[in-house]
Amino acid sequence: MRLHLDAFWHALAFLTRFPVPKQLEAGAWPHSPPMYPLAGAVLGSVLALAAFLLQDHLPSMVLAMLLVTVWVYLTGGLHLDGLMDTADGFGSQRPRERVLEIMKDSRVGAMGVLAAVLLLGNKAVLLAHLQGSDLWLGIFTAVILGRTAMLFALYAFPYARAEGLAQTLRTRPRWYRLWPLLLAVPGLILLHWTLLFPLLAGGMLIAAAKNKLGGLTGDIYGALCELVEVTVLFGFLLT
Template sequence: MNAFFVALSFLTRFPVPRRTDPEGWPRSTLYYPVAGLVIGFALILFDLLVAGFFPSAVRGVLLLGVWVGLTGGLHLDGLMDTADGFGSNRGPERTLEIMKDSRVGAMGVLAALFLLLLKAAVLASAPAPLWVPLLVAPTVGRWSILLAIRFYPYRREDGIGLGLREGLTGPRLAGATLITLGVSVAALGGWGLLFPVGAALLVGWTARVVIRRIGGFTGDVYGALVEGTEAWMLLLWLWLEVVDP
């Protein structure tokens, strides 16, 4: 369980046993989708106890607020840093410097606002019970990081990506993929396969843009990828509900 607790403590703000073994860090990648699944169950519980009793617009905002709170804004921070760097229209080295700056610029604020508004709007437009997107989006979102770690270069000479890359073996990626596929198919049957496939396409497109611009992924870009994948999963789910209610 140590590797699972390491993944949960890194990706969420859920309390875990204090004595987690650092050696579980490389092995924790297997449990990234599980951490997303835990977030999803927590959101469903909050929706049943609180959010579901409010009008749809308020419900969407409440769910999104808890969603961000459960992660401590970790991935949202990466999104803002990435938007600041890529929005600066500077060279690779200067872009990396801007991304590392703790201060948030206009592009970061605008990117965060747009993404939060988009997620809240999708949740508020729910034509069906929300348990499907609340389970699938966080799970697939954290699985998408593993694809980027495994198949695409890491740009910085130090950072979280190096240790994770070494620990993400083929069997661990396969296990995480099976978990993700299982959640998606259990939620929507055959249509559920569209979610991992859609996420993989987004990872590939993101990698092309990132490698061309700065030469590889960074921790901030991983965070931005999670946020972008979650939003894409919500939009895909909403589209499926519209074409096949």
């Protein structure tokens, strides 16, 4: 029980800025990925609650920008950083090893800035056009499915680097430790046919990564999360 609880705290600390207990079992770190959807549920609940409480008191665009700002802050920009690094690497049109070097560079290039601006702009516009329960349900679902996609990609596809932080997390868990995946089921049902959009966006990114790099990296996991989130919001707009 302690291992599972500490695995959850590790996941929450890694994916968000929420405070967690300081003394965590180091051995629980490799077991933390199955808890990503649960960490997403915590983050999604906070954002959805803010949307629910404020949607009748603020203009839609003001609320949307506020939600996007809080969204980025609570994640520490972790996945957005992955998106920018991926855009810089893939946009460079260089050989595999050079692409990996560019993605590892802490500096952000023009392609990364453009990717971040376009994604955040699309998120804000989509949130501004979602009304009523679609707003807070859309946020809650997007956050959970984004982290579910990361979990799936981590275990289902090869890793492009010989070493890296994600390599320490690729220990396949027993099936019963994947129970947080059940949190994604209601969102999948709500999306209906528009589930096609996150599946298509995520599939295209994964295919490009496998073709260019031979596998995925931590940055691509972050980019995948961001793409799934924004396409889930788009799906809610169409349902």
